[in-house]
Amino acid sequence: MASDRSNEADYVRPVRRLVIGVLALVLLALFLIWRIDSPRIERFRTAIIDAVVPNMDWAMAPVTQVARMVEDFRSYARIYEQNQELRRELQQMRAWREAALQLEQRNAQLLDMAQVRLDPQLTHVTGVVMADAGGPFRQSVLLNVGARDGIVDGWAVMDGLGLAGRIAGVGERSSRVILLTDSNSRVPVSVQPGGQTALLSGDNSPAPVLEFVESPEALRPGDRVVSASDGGVFPPGLLVGEVALGADGRLRVRLAADYGRLDFLRVLRSRPAEVIEQSGSLLRPVDEAGRPLDPATGLLAPPAEPDLAPDAVGEPAAPVAGGAQDG
Amino acid sequence: MAEIGRFETLGPMALWLLIAAVSIVVRLLPLGNEPGWPMPDVLLALTLAWVLRRQSHLPAALIALVFLIEDLFLMRPPGLWALMVLLGSEFLRRRESVVRELNLLFEWAMVAGVMLAMVLGNRVLRALVVTPNDPLLPALAGLLLTILTYPVVVLVLQGVLRIRKPATGEVDARGRRL
Numbered sequence: 001m002a003s004d005r006s007n008e009a010d011y012v013r014p015v016r017r018l019v020i021g022v023l024a025l026v027l028l029a030l031f032l033i034w035r036i037d038s039p040r041i042e043r044f045r046t047a048i049i050d051a052v053v054p055n056m057d058w059a060m061a062p063v064t065q066v067a068r069m070v071e072d073f074r075s076y077a078r079i080y081e082q083n084q085e086l087r088r089e090l091q092q093m094r095a096w097r098e099a100a101l102q103l104e105q106r107n108a109q110l111l112d113m114a115q116v117r118l119d120p121q122l123t124h125v126t127g128v129v130m131a132d133a134g135g136p137f138r139q140s141v142l143l144n145v146g147a148r149d150g151i152v153d154g155w156a157v158m159d160g161l162g163l164a165g166r167i168a169g170v171g172e173r174s175s176r177v178i179l180l181t182d183s184n185s186r187v188p189v190s191v192q193p194g195g196q197t198a199l200l201s202g203d204n205s206p207a208p209v210l211e212f213v214e215s216p217e218a219l220r221p222g223d224r225v226v227s228a229s230d231g232g233v234f235p236p237g238l239l240v241g242e243v244a245l246g247a248d249g250r251l252r253v254r255l256a257a258d259y260g261r262l263d264f265l266r267v268l269r270s271r272p273a274e275v276i277e278q279s280g281s282l283l284r285p286v287d288e289a290g291r292p293l294d295p296a297t298g299l300l301a302p303p304a305e306p307d308l309a310p311d312a313v314g315e316p317a318a319p320v321a322g323g324a325q326d327g
Numbered sequence: 328m329a330e331i332g333r334f335e336t337l338g339p340m341a342l343w344l345l346i347a348a349v350s351i352v353v354r355l356l357p358l359g360n361e362p363g364w365p366m367p368d369v370l371l372a373l374t375l376a377w378v379l380r381r382q383s384h385l386p387a388a389l390i391a392l393v394f395l396i397e398d399l400f401l402m403r404p405p406g407l408w409a410l411m412v413l414l415g416s417e418f419l420r421r422r423e424s425v426v427r428e429l430n431l432l433f434e435w436a437m438v439a440g441v442m443l444a445m446v447l448g449n450r451v452l453r454a455l456v457v458t459p460n461d462p463l464l465p466a467l468a469g470l471l472l473t474i475l476t477y478p479v480v481v482l483v484l485q486g487v488l489r490i491r492k493p494a495t496g497e498v499d500a501r502g503r504r505l
Contacts, residue, residue: 020417023391027413030395045399052400059352196484282421 001131053210124158124266125149130174139182139204140165141262146173154233156268162239162256163187163227177265180208180240180255187255188231189240192224200225200253201239207252221245225253254300338489339384339433343377347368347393365469370397371405371412372473372480375438379426380490390416411445420447427492431478439474483504 034041075082127143145151147170155167157177165185169176178185185202189210196218202208213219224245229236239256246252285293291300336426350370378385394409418441419426426434446466453460484490 020413022388023388024410024413027391027395027410031404031410031452032456034405035458041405045405048399053355056355157341198467236442 124268125151126264126266127175128264139179139185139202140168140181141177141265143175143177143265143267144173145267146171146175148173150269151175151267155270156227156234156238157265158238158268159257159262159265161258162241164255164257164259165261166233167267175267179259180257181206181259187240188228188233189225190236191219191226191228191243194218194223197228197230205252206259207246207254208251209246210243210251213251216251219243219251235268238268261263262286335381339381339488340386340389343374343385346373347429348398351397365465365472367472367476368469369473369476369480371442372438372477373484374412374475375416375419375441376481376484377490378419379423379434379438380484380492382420383488384422385416387417387420387482388488389412404453404458408449411449414448415441415445431481434481435474435477438477442470442474450498 028039125145127145127149130144132143143151143157151167151170153170156163157165157167162194163180165177165182166177166187167175168178179202180187180200181202181204183202183204185200185208187200188197189200190197191210191213196214198213200208200213201211210219210225220246221242225240225243227234227236227238227240241253241255241257244252244254283299284293287293287300293300347370354366358431374385377388391409391413394412396408397403398405398408419438422437426437429437450460450463450466
């Protein structure tokens with residue numbers, strides 16, 4: 001047979017055709033099943049990729065290294081441009097530094113003039129992040145300082161720059177920090193130029209949402225957000241981040257803390273703010289021992305009658321050294 | 328004799344599998360290529376050229392399996408592109424004896440037609456089951472690039488890998504005509 005290209009047996013061609021048909025049907029069925037029940041097939045796909053891709057580190061490592069070297073080499077080629085660019089930036093930075101120095105001096109002068117007393121009790125303990133105990137739904141890290149170091153639940157935790165979270169759970173030698181991005185995190189903040197207070201509530205996304213803002217139209221992206229002392233959770237005035245408008249149109253906060261590199265965290269020792277519970281009471285003269293004097297006579301007042309006599313007249317009371325609170 | 332025959336098929340088959348694996352891994356690597364840039368599908372061009380030269384090296388099941396794995400890894404709808412490649416390669420496999428007498432130019436045109444049909448079939452099937460399609464222009468640009476790389480792939484295949492069309496009267500190890 002001239003047309004018989006190969007010396008296949010007669011049964012080979014139909015069987016072959018059948019096999020191809022079955023293969024095609026299987027593939028088509030797989031595609032249709034994927035279309036109907038996508039999550040199951042996607043799980044299957046993820047399982048396969050999970051099984052294979054981590055084993056390919058040995059293949060990835062040299063290639064990524066080479067790619068990085070190529071990238072570096074390219075940046076060599078642009079070295080002149082980069083130099084120019086850096087010079088320009090340096091120039092601008094100098095100007096900013098000058099401005100910052102002047103502002104710092106001015107701030108110091110003003111604080112001095114106003115005799116502002118900064119809270120001296122804001123000291124900190126620095127801990128090392130041991131583990132990232134978070135998953136997709138829990139954003140928390142473990143610190144290597146605990147009750148042994150005097151850590152107390154609820155203290156604020158910062159990285160070098162901004163607020164990172166608060167202590168939630170203290171062990172003897174470790175403590176858990178719940179980050180601002182966790183969906184359980186609610187922190188009172190105030191937005192700086194206007195001083196509006198709001199609630200910063202995490203939603204497991206990198207940028208937490210600003211909630212309960214009184215007039216959102218007054219906020220602008222880029223405004224500074226600092227912590228507020230409402231509710232006594234945090235010491236006021238810690239930098240949190242800046243306002244940003246999320247893709248979903250909600251006001252969010254771009255955090256100042258670098259969540260990609262949480263290595264060292266400092267826990268701020270905050271004492272509970274002293275609460276002034278009593279209203280002011282009447283001022284009256286006392287003697288050296290602190291016993292109340294009768295203002296009319298300048299003599300020791302009878303203890304049974306602490307109130308001023310309404311009909312007391314005569315020489316005014318001798319000037320006393322200082323009023324003291326009664327009782 | 329039978330062992331030699333098997334080895335003569337298994338060697339190139341393993342070579343093709345290796346090339347396919349490398350091609351998939353390279354596309355998985357985080358090399359930071361722009362997502363908008365279409366790339367030529369070298370593996371497809373190589374497979375079609377190979378089937379037109381020594382079809383016994385590439386069984387249909389193996390082609391389907393490899394392209395199914397490619398589908399899974401490259402986040403495409405699983406099975407669809409593999410189906411298209413299977414049908415396209417089978418179409419060419421049937422016409423191997425026709426292509427054997429054609430020169431490269433006609434072979435090129437034929438393969439280009441098959442590739443175009445595969446891409447169109449892919450898009451039509453996706454549209455039929457209402458799955459989001461890839462953007463049209465990059466897909467066509469990728470197809471064009473693949474078609475343009477086809478002669479290069481053929482040259483490499485014949486020159487470097489020594490996979491050629493069987494000469495007239497050439498026989499395999501068992502003395503059967505190719």
